[in-house]
Amino acid sequence: MDFENKTILNNKNITLLQVKNLKVYFYLEEGILKAVDDVSFDIGRKKVLGIVGESGCGKSVTAQSILRIVPHPGRTVEGEILLHQNGNLVDLARLNPSGREIRAIRGKEIAMIFQEPMTSLSPIHTIGNQIMEAVLLHRDISQSEARELTLEMLYKVGISNPHQRIDEYSYQLSGGLRQRAMIAMALSCNPSLLIADEPTTALDVTVQAQILELMKELQREFGMSIIYITHNLGVIAEISDEVLVMYLGKAIEHANIDEIFHNPLHPYTIGLLKSIPKVGKKARTRLEAIKGIVPPPLDLPRGCRFYQRCREAKEGICNVDNPSLIEVTKGHRVSCFLYK
């Protein structure tokens, strides 16, 4: 443990955040929902990590648990979330979720943007008010300086008339502009990590393209790392350096972007890639769909959670034990008994 930490510290220029054996459970009346179950990954500086998965796979909860804002009745049961901060290691999982330390990290070190730009902004406060609030909270500057900075940020995210927009309310903006304002807010304190939870899912294709382009540009300029969460494989291919595939609370594959798309190992990843229609491919062919449905997360089968739907499933192995995530080739980790 000690040794490991030292190596991480030595690599502080490379690694920004390390999530180890994270478990987040929801204690519901009907039972325990294991939203995130033993997930580990790390993310390097200036890297974009894409997390893909279908609804209910725990990708959003993973992101929320990094900021410690998992809604009630969810709880981080186990695991470490190590943030490298000026040569120090902070375990976010150990911090009091409403304490001063985590509040100093939220918005400053790690910022987040959400899927629904309409509901993510307060309807009764101006855009400027909400951005300046973040700035004033984390930076020691005056009101007027904060306003200047806000204007500058609005300009940077491509809002053409910031002097007018800064005093407008979220309902006066279109979906795309709202998401731009959210990005301005997230980046206003120059965070080292930006968590983007399906930021373009609610937007139109043409606007999605704008926002993706903007995020790439801003990443180049600000040099932050991004955790990009989405269910859209096209978007993932567009923006990430590395991809983590999740299924029912488990991380099942983790590799760099090219490996994931051109040499996927896990049957689920393979199936997922085959099941999406691709433009340019001859139309009106049959898709290779994954059979069955995602089992209800409250009543999980024994063994591999993909067992019932897997083409390669081997009885007696896959439905008995849960495969662990192992490194198959350098930087390519997969959790499947095929690669033992």
Added chain:
Amino acid sequence: MRNQQFRKVYKAMKNNKRKISAEEKLYVATQWQLMRRKFKKHKLAILGGTTLVIFYILAIFCGFFSPQGIYKQHSGYIYAPPQRIHFFDEEGFHLRPFVYGLERKIDTITFRKIYIEDKTRKLPIYFFVRGDKYKLWNLYSTDIHFFGVKDGPIFLFGADKLGRDLFSRNLHAARISLSIGLVGVAISFILGCIIGGISGYFGGMADMVTQRVIEFLICIPTIPLWMSLSAALPKKWPPTKIYFGIVIILSIVGWCGLARVVRGKLLELREEDFVMAAKICGATSGRIITRHLLPAFLSYLIVNVTLAIPNMILGETSLSFLGLGMRAPAVSWGVLLQDAQNVRTLALHPWLLIPGLCVIITILAFNFLGDGLRDAADPYKL
């Protein structure tokens, strides 16, 4: 710590296994079955519902459950206090409860009449005893009472200024007070459904006019309006006519709320895809309304009706209390409370407030029930 967690998980999983056959039952459960499941979880609502059932049974059979006739004056028992029911005397426990006879004395300091328990006169309580004659629902003449004592009256809630038994009077009052809520709501319900239905289904001008009318009616403070209207009811009217007059007055405002609910829900449901789907299938408007719309909002109507009843009961009680509603010789809780208006009388005879307690319990029960029903109304929401 971890072990504990694990045990919890394990237990939950085991429970899940056992639940599988129950799950299939859940999948084929109708709306009403699901609602009942959800409702049963609401302890207060169950309590409220049970209370109301008891109250209504007592009110329906009020003649049978009252030990005395309600107009019978017991001149020796003016302002007699409630008698306590005893199970123990100096000899110990008795299975048959009894009350002690009351002895009237004059307080030597204040020169007021006071009643004290006469420990030598033990009056056992019997069930199904013969007593004053009464007519059950104005049909069957009988003199069987649910309970009573063999010689002399029994005053569980005390007696009033004429020596009439307040327990019996309260039961008879419940009949009017409780039924006025139901009848009033029934009328409001019909009005509300028709007007709200027209407003929501046709929209346009009809909708605009009804909306404005409702907004206007809601502006008028109810009690002064009710007072003014009921003051106009002719004094000569018999109690039954007054009763319906009051019901109608209460409904004048009562329908507004229900009409709003009906309209709102109708507008909401009309936009639902499944209604569109039925239309595309070729279903007639009649089928869409009876098969799709009505079942979907019946539950909401029931909730709102339940919550509207207390207002009606309160209205009648207030009016009668002021002397503008039901009038003696008819009895309702409000009429009974008229006797409690004077603070000095009240201080000496606090049991005159018991009808008030009945009102409070009834309204609480209706609110609890309504709350539980509201939670259960949409069993598909997780």
Added chain:
Amino acid sequence: MIKKSGMPLLEVKNLKKYFPVEKGFWRKTVGYVKAVDKVNLYINEGETLGVVGESGCGKTTLGRCILRAIEPTEGSILFRLNGDMIDITKLDRESLRATRRYTQMIFQDPYSSLDSRMTVLDIVGEPLLVNNLATGRKMEERVKDLVKVVGLNVKHLKRYPHAFSGGQRQRIGIARALASNPKFIVADEPVSALDVSVQAQTLNLLQDLQVEFKLTYLFISHDLSVIEHISDRVAIMYVGKVVELAKTEEFFLNPLHPYSEALLSALPKPDPRLRMKRIILSGEVANPVNPPSGCYFHPRCKYAEEICKKEEPGWKEVNPDHFVACHFAKELSLKGVI
């Protein structure tokens, strides 16, 4: 799968749907949302016409108008029934009800499209019942067949929708649409509410059913890759108007409208090796209440010229079976997908 281009099953001519905008105390009409504006389309028997567009472009309204689930403001919808073309917009209530069994719809939201108070049997059986096609035992048998066809368990007929997952619910909706043996189905974003893996199953199912029951689809979606996958021809909508109508291959290789080009370019491709410079449109979809002058697309179009601001482009057939509404459709050479 090669399809002969048959006779049109459905022809939409100059279809308009304007929603009045009401304001103020007296609900005065102050303007119109032109949700569907002068749309011309045709769909051949047995083919799939894909309708693509961004949110608010009127594609859902178009679908509903074609089935007369909402009353169109103007225009005609010709539907071929027993060899004759009948105009759906001119039917009276009874004859409309009688034709309803031949046209059906699949909805986007698998939750609100099923009445949660009815069992699967009742839901799927409803079209049979209301069209007097089958009752009682016979209906149950037919429903069982349908349920099997869409890949659900026959044992679950007595279950209520809350017992099913989103994908399964969508299958129930499909079974309902099939029940009355329709010829034409409007599928309004049938897969966009579903998870990726379930999406593929549903698309496959829809394709199989098309062959098996000789169905004609109007397939509405915002996802170009889904549209390319399933349709024979494509219609692109922008602010209430169809701006381009073409065969799928032709459209993807050789789009003629600048908006189509931008749409194709904006589509994220699930292959990191295909990352490329895209055409990023400025701004967002125009407000249909208050659309721009001339060509609605001109404020976002990089090829726009003076005439685009002033004149609305006409609807013309540039290549055989390839229609477009753009002033410069002939001059521009636009990029499709590789």
Added chain:
Amino acid sequence: MLFYVIRRLLYMIIILFLLSVVAFIIIQLPPGDYVSAYVAEMQSMRGERLAEEEIIALRKVYGVDRPMYVQYSKWLWKLSHGNFGMSLQLQRPVIDLIAERLPLTVLICILATIFTYAVGMPIGIYSAIRQYSIGDYFSTVFGFIGLAVPNFLLALILMFLFYKYFGFSIGGLFSLQYMDASWSAGKFIDMFKHLPIPVIVIGTPGAAALIRTMRGCLLDELRKQYVITARAKGLEERTLLFKYPVRVAINPIISTIGWTLPWLISGGTITSIVLGLPTTGPLLFEALLKQDMELAGSILMILSFLTVIGTFISDILLVLLDPRIRYEKSAV
């Protein structure tokens, strides 16, 4: 915004007109008319018997022989000139009687509103934030009971308790020595000593209802995404709560001030009768018992108009508070 206010004012005039119709109907409701009531009064009080011709003459004078709509328009004409008619029973102009009592009615109403909001909002907020805590449980119980106890019963119970345990009667607004005295500092202070009980009695059901709505609204808001956004910004929990969800939740509550006013005035009327306060409530009551409909109708109209004004004010307040609505209204 100005346009909106003007439109609302116009709307108020329409409502006022409708209210006058209702008042007129109520005046006309009891059998017989003003003259027959007057004749009966003369007969019973003074033993005078009017001749048939005299009665006809009287009917002419008062215009009761004309058709209803003529009578109404005449009445409305007088009304618009501030002439509300005469109180038959007290033989004084109705307007004077109402003017005497109205200020106290309004005062009590305003105080009761303040009480309602001062009690209901903090408790509602508290129980939403600490959902399922003991405090939440208590406030829920209080909410239920407060709703279930009608005003007049609460008044009776309080009167009874005070009399029984402290030995004094809490009715009225003034002590005996000030009852008929003219206004002075002493009378003023005396009045404020008497105010709390009626204000509490009138305000309690409203406060109970407010606790429940406030709790519900805030619980809804707390689940919204923008709260999470603010939390993700690093805002402290308390600041966050008061700046975002609480403010958003308060908006609909302010807009319903208008709805609670009819309640308050209703409750105020009956409470005043029980407690014997010198407000319009007992005046209305007396008038109704004596069938003095001219007075009763006028009081009803004025009370209703008070609620209309209250609704108007709360609507304007809401527009000022909520930019969304301001935007919508100004766009019209």
